[in-house]
Amino acid sequence: MDAVCSDLVAEVRGFRQRFPDVRYVDLISLDIPGHFYGKRYPIEMLEKVAAGSALKLPQNCVLLGTQGGLFNIGDYCFNDGDPDAPRRLVPGTLKIVDWEKQPLGQMLITSSGTEKPIVFEPREVLAQVLERLARKGIFPVVAFELEFYLFDRQLRDGLPQFARDPLTDDADDQPNMHIERLSRFAPVLDDMVETARAQGIDTTVITAELGPGQFEINFGHLDDGLRAADWAALFCRSTRGVALKHNYRASFMAKPYLQHPGSGMHVHVSLYDEAGNNLLAANDQQPLRHAVAGCLELLPHCMPIFAPNHNALRRLSGTVNVATRASWGFEDRDACLRVPESDARNLRIEHRLAGADANPYLVLAAILVGLEQGLEAGRQPIAPLNEDRSSGIDFPLEMLEAVHSMQHNAKLREGLGAEFVNVYCENKRQDHLAFMHDINAREYRWYL
Known part of the structure; x- marks a missing residue:
């Protein structure tokens, strides 16, 4: 043995x-x-x-x-x-x-x-990217943040209902970030955190988000990208299970309400060399700018990964703190790529575009490929939003267009593997067509 x-x-x-x-x-x-x-x-x-x-x-x-x-x-x-x-x-x-x-x-x-290995298995795709980076002397440190909604356990006519406040039994229908909401929902939130920790997940900050019944839980930073993505995947599973135990329904659906903010998957990434030096901070932060440029250039071709379904694309509709173009900025939550204020040791990029229901292995793999190609190309990015609020690169907001853009991008095929890109794009194309192959009640109201 x-x-x-x-x-x-x-x-x-x-x-x-x-x-x-x-x-x-x-x-x-x-x-x-x-x-x-x-x-x-x-x-x-x-x-x-x-x-x-x-x-x-x-x-x-x-x-x-x-x-x-x-x-x-x-x-x-x-x-x-x-x-x-x-x-x-x-x-x-x-x-x-x-x-x-x-x-x-x-x-x-x-x-x-x-x-x-199955070349299109999401965990294997990420493993291959991380191995390639390690051979180049690049070692990511990663932290995920996940937003989600709590709903009443029972749907009504197939539609989600606001979560009931356990103290007042009223619907939590007032969108806000008040700290009191954490106290009112403490029994289920505390159970989610403790259950996640029993899974080995280092949960940290809990936030009551803007949407009614919406919360965010952050994870600790890890120098093992596979394990960081494992945490995100396992957290979704345990959170849904704990919610049902408390008579709620937890959902990572990207845009459950048109009138309220969607749920995102935010990924913090910093890059280090073998000696533990932050690569992004070297040479007056020029590598940071190169990495940003590469990420922005590749981002429009990664949309089927960051927004993997029809609903996830709805989230990118101009609501608060959600970018509608590929952009970046220092301490700017309207940007796809936010550079949080930090010292040189902890300098990092926060990728904010992905929906909470995206595949964490693939999201991280796509981000790392963009950073990798940016460091190698050494180009300067477009102006940050801090300097020009109109700065940005358009990306597709319709699934079939997004799939076509992804499938035919040579850099993405090289970075993630051509066979994976082919299989993933065909899966998304057919999934989207299957979803659209339905006549809903609104269509009858409009056209009957």
């Missing part, structure tokens, strides 16, 4: 000692739309997998559409016999699930690091 297997076996045995009532463990991985898929394993079988027994799932699980169906994509799905692909356990991710009625465990799995 090699060292990795030995450590995994020790992790499983330690978990069983701490949680003797757990009989099953969910082995989970994120698909292209950002949903978890996987299998529920008896705990005894998990120990055998940890020791080296084969772990396989259908390769095409990664390609599922938003509603779980498969699309005809190139040589995959209906043209390949639906083959299995090897997966491995991700060390350090075996954690308790305490929001279910019965005690349960969960653990991340991935094809990354196996003898045949």
